[in-house]
Amino acid sequence: MTQGSYYQFCPVAMASEVLCKRWTMVLVRELVSGSTRFNDLKRGVPRMSPTLLSQRLKELEAAGVVVRLPVPGEPGISEYHLTPAGEDLLPVVKALGVWGQRWVESNLSLRNLDASLLMWDMRRNLDPTPLPKRRVVVKFCYPELPSTRRNFWLVVESEGHVDLCATDPGFDIDLYVTTDLRTMTAIWMGLDTIEQARDRIAFDGSRQLAKSMRQWLGLSPFASEENLAAHA
Amino acid sequence: MTQGSYYQFCPVAMASEVLCKRWTMVLVRELVSGSTRFNDLKRGVPRMSPTLLSQRLKELEAAGVVVRLPVPGEPGISEYHLTPAGEDLLPVVKALGVWGQRWVESNLSLRNLDASLLMWDMRRNLDPTPLPKRRVVVKFCYPELPSTRRNFWLVVESEGHVDLCATDPGFDIDLYVTTDLRTMTAIWMGLDTIEQARDRIAFDGSRQLAKSMRQWLGLSPFASEENLAAHA
DNA sequence: CAGTATCCTATCCGATACTG
């Protein structure tokens, strides 16, 4: 920020000096969510310039929150891993998220729609356990978007690894989901349910998969029962 | 910050937009600690310019965190009170403070010594219950400081109200405490104990009061047993 | 006491391009 330290011995101030800068908490959220590679982190904070991302990572490294580790076998490439101090930021991120979910008007959140961000998050929290033990592909389509950014493929491999594609990976598709971005985002955030939004979603393909969507589609970590109830 | 929003629907990002700006979390700490008047808040964030303080208060008001209320009987004067959303920031402040206390190297904190800030905090957490039910005055002296900013009087009125004076209020003094600022700050933060620092503190006056100091002197809300133990 | 007004600069950061 514009100038240096707060000059306060208080631990809240000391912590804020490290964490309360533009983008830093959002980046930390990505880190505690498990991203370690530069470009994975970038996908989680798409509006952040690579320069600033790099700078913030260095600051967090200097603060003892992350360590940059070379990847054996991939020269020139590093991963950013949380230190114990970094892991211990989970409660801070959680507290912020809980507060945001509870008190930031949901209309405000739903103004910041971003399909690739949403899909990237969904990829992260997808639960493969209720799915058949083979490759499963779900194609999402948001017809409102320009055709090049409209389609997403979630590819769940048989061992459970999930991939997100923005171009057709060419596999057979098990389920087509067509809806609008706001609806899908609201569901993901726990502000709406699939049942309630049923008439704004079109399913095609496996009825089985469509029916169990609530199961395999995880929800946002902050989609609380509280909110689900409030809007039920 | 330099430019607008993060454009993310994620509640962590939404909350960070409101809270993760320079000085804001430190100000919120003051608010959840109970300060409501402009100048009381100012004492808690002495390096923050009044302009910025005023601006941040307006931002927090716009975000629904505080309400500005005119004080009946004192025209032109307002108090800043937390809304329910504001009260609900306590877990966020706590999480930050716990993290800071645990992971920010204590030497770093102890670089930011500030006597009036320390005394102001001590005033806030002082526990009058173990004190005699009359006015009790404790004078603190930090000989290292310039003579005009060296002395502080904690005045505990018989009903328990605590006042902090930087000039002699003229009352009889029950206990004189003379020490260095780093020692007193470390004790307050739970990084040291009165016993361990005994040879760096001089007491004069009521032996009773000196002995019970650990009782009536509160400690910082983040002075955890964890830390006390670690340094014992 | 409780703020506002003004000014001015450091720096943050966004955009874009580029490299191994």
Place this chain on the structure above:
DNA sequence: CAGTATCGGATAGGATACTG
């Protein structure tokens, strides 16, 4: 893929003085 280099502009915010 994983970043670095460079640039320019906006603005945040520090300092100070001032007012009802």
